[in-house]
Amino acid sequence: MSLVRLCRPYPGLINKDVKVFNTWSSHRASTSTVVRDDPAPSEIKPFSAVPGPKGLYSVPYIGAALHFKPFTKFSANEINDLLTDMRKKYGDIFKMKFGKENMVYINHPDDAKTILQAHYEVHKRISFDLSETWAEREKVNKGLVLLNGKEWADLRKPTQEKFTNDFVDNLKKKKQVDDLLWELNNYTTESVGMLCFNKRLGCLDAGKDSPAEVAVEARKFMEVVSTETANQNAFLTKLKKEGKLQEYLEKEPNFMYSLLADGRLSEDQISSVVSDLFGAGIDSTANTLVFLLAQLALNPDKQAKLHDEIQQVVGDSQHLTKEHLAKMSYLKACLKESQRKIFPISFGVLRILESDLVVGGYQMPKNTMFAINNRSMAMDDRFYYRPTEFLPERWLRETTGEIAKSKEFPFAHKPFGFGPRACIGQRFAENEIFIAATKIVKNFSVSMPPDVKDIKTTLKIFTTPSEKIKMNFVERQ
Numbered sequence: 051m052s053l054v055r056l057c058r059p060y061p062g063l064i065n066k067d068v069k070v071f072n073t074w075s076s077h078r079a080s081t082s083t084v085v086r087d088d089p090a091p092s093e094i095k096p097f098s099a100v101p102g103p104k105g106l107y108s109v110p111y112i113g114a115a116l117h118f119k120p121f122t123k124f125s126a127n128e129i130n131d132l133l134t135d136m137r138k139k140y141g142d143i144f145k146m147k148f149g150k151e152n153m154v155y156i157n158h159p160d161d162a163k164t165i166l167q168a169h170y171e172v173h174k175r176i177s178f179d180l181s182e183t184w185a186e187r188e189k190v191n192k193g194l195v196l197l198n199g200k201e202w203a204d205l206r207k208p209t210q211e212k213f214t215n216d217f218v219d220n221l222k223k224k225k226q227v228d229d230l231l232w233e234l235n236n237y238t239t240e241s242v243g244m245l246c247f248n249k250r251l252g253c254l255d256a257g258k259d260s261p262a263e264v265a266v267e268a269r270k271f272m273e274v275v276s277t278e279t280a281n282q283n284a285f286l287t288k289l290k291k292e293g294k295l296q297e298y299l300e301k302e303p304n305f306m307y308s309l310l311a312d313g314r315l316s317e318d319q320i321s322s323v324v325s326d327l328f329g330a331g332i333d334s335t336a337n338t339l340v341f342l343l344a345q346l347a348l349n350p351d352k353q354a355k356l357h358d359e360i361q362q363v364v365g366d367s368q369h370l371t372k373e374h375l376a377k378m379s380y381l382k383a384c385l386k387e388s389q390r391k392i393f394p395i396s397f398g399v400l401r402i403l404e405s406d407l408v409v410g411g412y413q414m415p416k417n418t419m420f421a422i423n424n425r426s427m428a429m430d431d432r433f434y435y436r437p438t439e440f441l442p443e444r445w446l447r448e449t450t451g452e453i454a455k456s457k458e459f460p461f462a463h464k465p466f467g468f469g470p471r472a473c474i475g476q477r478f479a480e481n482e483i484f485i486a487a488t489k490i491v492k493n494f495s496v497s498m499p500p501d502v503k504d505i506k507t508t509l510k511i512f513t514t515p516s517e518k519i520k521m522n523f524v525e526r527q
């Protein structure tokens with residue numbers, strides 16, 4: 051099983067009959083350039099009228115390949131530039147061949163809203179791995195949904211802080227790192243490993259073979275998951291027999307126990323849930339942290355502003371509390387802005403329609419595949435003031451005027467997706483990122499070599515830097 055399969059947030063495909071549901075876009079933007087009227091029913095156009103490349107480009111499989119080198123200037127890695135080009139040519143909705151199907155690309159927040167808010171019963175997924183057997187995993191899905199919410203995200207806060215401190219101590223010794231993503235992979239593996247297995251994996255211990263290394267190799271990765279699941283199961287069963295389980299759980303809330311206690315799930319199924327979480331939780335958060343720290347390094351004025359906020363809110367306190375985090379609006383704005391500048395999911399948020407739907411004036415039939423082109427919207431000056439700049443201020447509650455126009459288009463930026471199948475790890479990831487960023491910026495001034503002016507990315511499920519990121523960590527006095 052590939053790590054892509056484990057990490058991808060778009061597991062397999064299932065088919066069920068669903069009700070017909072019709073709606074059309076209702077968002078009203080106040081910015082004159084983007085106000086759009088809902089079409090009268092007589093004006094609704096058929097799917098065949100959705101614009102897009104035609105002729106050879108619409109031949110299954112071959113059509114998609116013709117958009118790339120050597121036929122055009124775009125490499126596969128530059129698909130987002132190609133899509134932005136297409137938007138300029140065809141407008142906010144266009145379709146292109148994706149294998150043998152059509153993929154409809156959505157470039158306007160109104161239409162993104164219509165699609166994300168539509169009614170989905172089964173949430174078919176667009177799979178990147180044809181060997182996927184979702185039916186197997188569907189049985190455990192309810193477990194995942196039950197886990198959605200604040201409680202389990204809070205489970206690991208105290209230990210999270212402990213190993214964030216270890217991570218910071220390591221950085222104090224190192225002073226600079228040549229591969230920031232690798233360091234952060236260790237941090238996020240430790241973090242999500244603690245969530246999944248209730249124990250430290252030792253990723254941050256000097257001189258030890260890092261489980262993060264193990265995690266990038268799929269076979270060993272599954273070994274870690276199944277061994278730890280079995281260990282955890284045995285441990286909890288022993289506590290239960292000894293009558294000590296309740297006491298243990300009160301002191302040490304346990305994520306895996308909530309799955310084991312569910313009774314509907316076998317150990318294999320729990321391994322499957324946990325491997326999803328473990329896989330999805332490593333690359334996603336590590337890359338997001340890399341880009342956040344890189345943006346702060348590239349924008350020292352914003353870093354100074356964040357440091358001021360941290361000093362004001364946290365001061366000399368050794369412990370970060372949730373009250374501290376609640377007050378740090380600039381920190382949250384920095385993360386949101388960093389995710390806007392570099393959208394974490396390379397392909398954007400994807401959906402398959404389960405019933406007919408009018409989107410942007412077109413009648414889209416059931417089973418239409420949509421890609422919300424978040425990256426293109428993020429750089430669109432109809433929705434963002436000076437979109438190429440890192441401006442966390444645009445997200446602050448008190449900011450008004452043109453700079454804040456992004457707040458009128460919440461559906462342009464959904465880095466964790468939306469609705470019942472939105473990211474299950476959002477709160478956990480945000481906590482992890484906020485704690486790490488606060489501790490790092492509190493302790494260090496971060497910078498990159500002076501010749502680095504921007505971050506280039508490469509196309510993976512989770513957007514990742516195309517080159518190793520070197521970062522200096524200069525301890526603050």
Ligand code: HEM
Nearest residue numbers: 059330331334335338394466467468471472473474475479
């Ligand atoms: C910054 C970090 C992360 C980002 C940006 C991110 C983003 C996403 C996105 C965009 C989706 C698809 C949502 C949709 O289609 O509406 C998703 C799904 C998912 N994410 Fe995350 N994620 C992150 C961290 C995590 C973590 C830490 C975990 C686990 C601990 C996790 C577990 C999952 C799972 C299991 C799904 C599939 C949910 C389902 O299909 O019901 N993610 N994520």
